[in-house]
Amino acid sequence: MLAYLIRRLFAAAVMLVVVILAVFCIFFVFPKWAGVDIAGSFVGKQADPAAVEAVRVKLGLDDPVYSQVWEFFKGIFVGRTYAAGGDVTHCAAPCFGYSFRTQQAVWPVLTDRFPVTLGLALGAAVLWLVFGVAAGVLSALKRGSLWDRGAMVVALAGVSLPIYFTGLLSLAIFSYGLGWIDGQYVPIGDSFSGWLGGMILPWITLAFLYAAMYARITRATMLEVLGEDYIRTARAKGLTEQVVIRKHAMRSTMTPILTMLGMDLGALIGGAILTETTFSLPGLGQKVLDAIKNQDLPFILGVTLITSLAVLIANLVVDILYAVIDPRVRLA
């Protein structure tokens, strides 16, 4: 188990370095090769050539590629200093550079917005896990019943309806129509109940989509597991049906669900663009949308790295949980 853990951690660390390098190359090296003037895009369209040149020097865009990569890499872990003539700017670690548009440092903005997205993703995940898995298990146990068919129709609707439909609909009904929910985002530090009020609709909207997928996967997996020989063995031992389901069937059903959860959570933490835009949540997703519109490379790069990191960590956690659940994985 320990060896498995060390192997996984090492693999994740290597992956992280590879991701950082790849992302940097995609945003700063490849465009240059393709003839895109990054300094020009920083300064603006009708720029003074001297200003463009200053930026080029300051960002080190003319340095050899390996030195640029190294500076960027170093910046993330120990910070870096931008210097052009007498103009010296120190960027503390973790340094993702400065916005091309607002000149703000990227990292503080990311950390500022990250909690919003994290709260959205985790809250929704709890909801969809509880309801999706429960609905899936019930459907499997009552296969062919009215409940099963009803739940699967609702699930189909959940999978098919886009967030900007269900989200706007829920806003129209509960916020503008009935006036139950204010719908404004309030930071959790300011008022917990205000935060809950602002998050409840986004949570439900996002969870509806995912719960639908999870219900379908749970149902299919559960049905498959119930046909396994070891379930028959468990019954032959004289276990009550409740224990057979809870202890023997559920444990096997959890493995594919965990895999999905790792991927989904990782991806969502990088920004639930649709949900955040629909509900005007100041999260990473909304920021990255702005950044893409403005070609604000450092921001896109920062968010991409955060997303990759989130996916890496989520997968690491899933891998470890996998080994806890399934002893055969520990050998792998």
Added chain:
Amino acid sequence: MTELSKSGAAVGEPTAASPAPTAFLEVRDLKVHFPTDDGLVKSVDGLSFQLEKGKTLGIVGESGSGKSVTSLGILGLHTAGQYGKRKAQISGEIWLDGTELLSADPDHVRKLRGREMAMIFQDPLSALHPYYTIGQQIVEAYRIHHDVDKKTARRRAVEMLDRVGIPQPDKRVDSYPHEFSGGMRQRAMIAMALVNNPELLIADEPTTALDVTVQAQILDLIRDLQKEFGSAVIIITHDLGVVAELADDILVMYAGRCVERGPAEKVFYEPRHPYTWGLLGSMPRLDREQQDRLIPVKGSPPSLINVPSGCAFNPRCPYADVPKDNVTRTVRPELTEVGGKHWAACHMTQEQRERIWTEEIAPKL
């Protein structure tokens, strides 16, 4: 039917509301039917037998003859946890130690499962839960029926593993099924089945998934354990060699029914049903010089939805054309006694069958 009443407890298609039997296990006119889209699958269609404690019954037949369905039926596993599926239709009587199981409270039957009657399955790799250690699974089986703490149950598990011949049982108790070899897994499965000293042990093709060298060890183990625990054992197999080793009585099934049953030596040395002849002819034997090729039973088992009227074996029977007197061919042959406690269901007269066996079949085997 008259033979039945004469022979008393020997075998039976009993009358309704018949009294509790004296035998330890008695199955009367068991029918297990599964409704499907294509029609009613009559997996078991009127099976009766009985079994005393300390005795072994071998149930033999091809795939799909209803052997496993019978064993699962005795344990009540056709009705436990059949979610949303169309329910199996089960009728008849199953008497275990004076209790009729089919009409009993399902929760009562559940409590009997594992304690009074236990089962060894065919493929121990898929029949053991891959996520729990062997020890956890045996401990669980013990603690359902015994109110003891985990430590005591664990000691019991180690003791059982030791008894079934697993080396270093106190270490191996913490192994997972995938860390065991096939033979060891089956030993562990047997340990789990016997942990509660069940009085009825059903082994459903216990050696089919194992290497030939391990098969004999497992069969020896089952025989030794039966002597030690004095349980009644039903061994289900398509391998006549297995029952030859173990069984006191043999029941040959075909298309959900019993076609021949009797003491093992009778069924082996004086079989009175063409299907049994076919099974014997298709079995390789090392104890005799092989003169000819093995003789397979031609054709394949009938559909259990449209079982041929009359004798179900008729389409495959090499002696279907033997002239039969006073018999309506569309009537199913009933089990009739052909010797002491030896029964067969065939339209040919006993003399015809004796002659065919001694003149045509026996010399070729």
